[in-house]
Each structure stands twice: as C-alpha cells, then as structure tokens.
Amino acid sequence: xxxxxxxxxxxxxxxxxxxxxxxxxxxxxxxxxxxxxxxxxxxxxxxxxxxxxxxxxxxxxxxxxxxxxxxxxxxxxxxxxxxxxxxxxxxxxxxxxxxxxxxxxxxxxxxxxxxxxxxxxxxxxxxxxxxxxxxxxxxxxxxxxxxxxxxxxxxxxxxxxxxxxxxxxxxxxxxxxxxxxxxxxxxxxxxxxxxxxxxxxxxxxxxxxxxxxxxxxxxxxxxxxxxxxxxxxxxxxxxxxxxxxxxxxxxx
Numbered sequence: 001x002x003x004x005x006x007x008x009x010x011x012x013x014x015x016x017x018x019x020x021x022x023x024x025x026x027x028x029x030x031x032x033x034x035x036x037x038x039x040x041x042x043x044x045x046x047x048x049x050x051x052x053x054x055x056x057x058x059x060x061x062x063x064x065x066x067x068x069x070x071x072x073x074x075x076x077x078x079x080x081x082x083x084x085x086x087x088x089x090x091x092x093x094x095x096x097x098x099x100x101x102x103x104x105x106x107x108x109x110x111x112x113x114x115x116x117x118x119x120x121x122x123x124x125x126x127x128x129x130x131x132x133x134x135x136x137x138x139x140x141x142x143x144x145x146x147x148x149x150x151x152x153x154x155x156x157x158x159x160x161x162x163x164x165x166x167x168x169x170x171x172x173x174x175x176x177x178x179x180x181x182x183x184x185x186x187x188x189x190x191x192x193x194x195x196x197x198x199x200x201x202x203x204x205x206x207x208x209x210x211x212x213x214x215x216x217x218x219x220x221x222x223x224x225x226x227x228x229x230x231x232x233x234x235x236x237x238x239x240x241x242x243x244x245x246x247x248x249x250x251x252x
Contacts, residue, residue, distance in 0.1 A: 011056045012127065013105040014049045014175065015096030018042055018113035019063040019085030031223055032113040033068040036233050041223060043072050044116035044236065049175075050079050052123050055109065059099050061085030061092035090187060090197040097184040108183065109175035110200050114223040117235040118175065122216045126177050129214050136178030137212025138201050139220060143169040170213055173220050176200040182209065 018032050025031040032042040042060070049055050059081045062069055074080050083099050085092030093110055100108060107130070111118065122139055130137050147164040176199060178186075183200055186207040190197045197203045201211040219235045221228060 010054065010107075010131070011105075012054050012107055012109055012177075013057045013059065013100060014055055014109040014111055015059045015061065015093055015100075016042075016046060016049070016111055016113050017061045017085055017089050017092035017096065018069075019061050019066075019092045020089065020113075021063075025224070025226060025229075029068060030063075030066075033072075034223075034229060036116070036229070036236060040068075040072055041116050041232070042069075042113050043074055045111065045113055045118075046074055046077075046080060048116060048118060048120075049109075049111060049123075050077075052120050054124070054127055057081065057105075059083060059096040060113075061096045089199075090191065090203070093200065094184070094187050094191075097180060097187070100180050102180045106179055106181075107177060108180045109177045110183075111175040112222055115174055115220055116223070117232055117239065118173075118220045119217050119239070122214075122220060123175065125216075126175060126214050129212055130177050133212060135210050135212055136176070136182065136201075136204060137214050138176035138199075139173040139216035140170040140213045141173060141216055141218060141220075143171060172199055172201060173216050173222075174199070176211075178204060178211075182207075 021030050025034065033040045036044060046058050046060065049058055057079050061083050062085055064084050069075065069082070081099065083095045085095055097108065126137060126139055143166040147166050147169065149161045149164050150158045151161040153159045178200060183203065186203040186209065187197060190203045190206045195206055204211050221231060221235070223229055223232050
C-alpha cells in the first residue's frame with residue numbers, strides 16, 4: 001500500500017546513544033570518535049540528522065568519562081544536548097528519553113552513533129509512514145542472503161546447525177521512531193522484567209505494540225568492524241557527490 005507523501009512541518013527530536021566503547025573496531029578510541037575526512041563519525045551522524053528539515057534537536061548520551069566529545073564541533077552546537085549514558089545501549093537511550101519533555105516533542109527518533117550514512121530520503125520516509133499510520137516504526141532491510149543457525153562444536157568450532165528461512169526476515173536498522181511516552185514506558189517495563197532490549201522495537205514488541213518496517217537504503221551501514229570504515233567513507237563521498245551534482249535545469 002502506497003503512503004501519500006505529507007508535508008513535514010512538525011519538528012522532531014533525536015536521541016543518539018554514544019556511550020559505548022566499540023571494542024570490535026580494535027581502535028585506540030571509541031569508534032564514534034574515529035574520523036572520516038577530518039570529522040568524527042559522531043559529528044557526521046549528528047550533522048546528518050540536524051541537516052534534515054524535520055529534526056531540530058539531538059540529545060547525545062555520552063560516557064561519564066568521555067574525554068573526546070569536548071574536542072568536537074558539537075560541543076558548541078545549540079541544537080545538541082548531552083546526557084550521561086549507561087552501561088548498555090538501552091540505558092543510554094532511556095537517559096535520553098528522560099531528558100525529553102513530551103509536551104515539546106511527542107515523537108522521538110533513536111539513531112545509532114555509528115550510522116553516519118543514513119539518507120534524508122529514508123528519514124523522511126520513516127517519519128511520513130509513522131505519522132500517516134500513527135504507529136511507531138523503524139528503518140529496516142529485508143534479508144537477501146541464505147541464513148544459517150550455528151552450533152558450537154568442541155571439535156570444529158562454529159558449524160552449521162540448520163538453515164533459517166529468510167522469508168519475512170529483516171535487518172533492523174535505525175533511526176527507530178516511536179511516541180516518547182510509549183517508548184519510555186516500554187523500556188522501563190522491559191528492564192524491570194529483566195528483558196534484553198537490544199533496540200527500541202524490541203521493547204515495543206514486549207509491550208505488545210506494533211512497529212512498522214520501512215525499507216531503507218543499503219548504504220545505512222553501522223560501523224562495527226575495521227572494514228566498515230572504508231565502506232562508510234565511500235558512501236559518504238558518493239552521497240556528497242550526488243548532493244552537489246547539478247540538476248538537468250542547472251546544467252548549462
């Protein structure tokens with residue numbers, strides 16, 4: 001079913017959990033502070049959000065002993081607010097949600113600090129679908145590869161246990177957009193029950209509330225391993241080139 005585009009006049013707030021260490025990057029600093037073109041990944045990500053016409057504020061959840069953030073350009077950005085995050089991603093998200101007045105912002109977009117390549121088109125699509133349906137949702141990508149479930153063998157290490165049908169399987173991406181009050185309550189209740197909440201939609205699922213899946217660009221990668229940095233660099237350069245490419249009317 002096609003969703004008719006709507007004029008996005010409402011302003012939204014985003015929460016970016018950035019208190020993690022990112023140990024899988026094997027770097028000498030948290031991965032969100034690695035640089036691409038002399039700018040940290042976190043700066044790329046937050047600037048991508050704030051350059052969207054419907055997002056006018058970002059709350060960043062930082063580690064209590066973060067020594068890198070004050071060295072970024074974000075420290076002087078009036079559209080950026082910081083809070084102290086927690087040990088787990090969900091704790092940082094909750095800290096960000098707690099700083100939001102639902103009377104000022106009824107919806108929130110939660111976005112990974114290490115996803116600097118999200119496109120404005122995908123953000124607009126997410127906002128449009130959620131507002132049209134009055135239901136929260138998330139950017140996602142359908143699984144295209146054959147999926148294998150593994151088992152640990154004392155003899156061979158990880159080996160195939162079974163093949164998982166890929167029909168109706170999606171990769172959960174971000175941003176994930178939900179009503180502020182709804183998401184905050186779902187996270188608090190999930191934590192009280194000892195649930196492992198790996199993203200916002202998992203908290204919403206436990207509350208038996210619906211989440212829309214909005215198909216997104218494959219360029220919206222999460223920088224997790226060293227090889228991802230080169231790929232993100234390529235995508236950002238490609239997007240910058242496309243942004244400055246003259247239209248047919250502008251071509252002399």
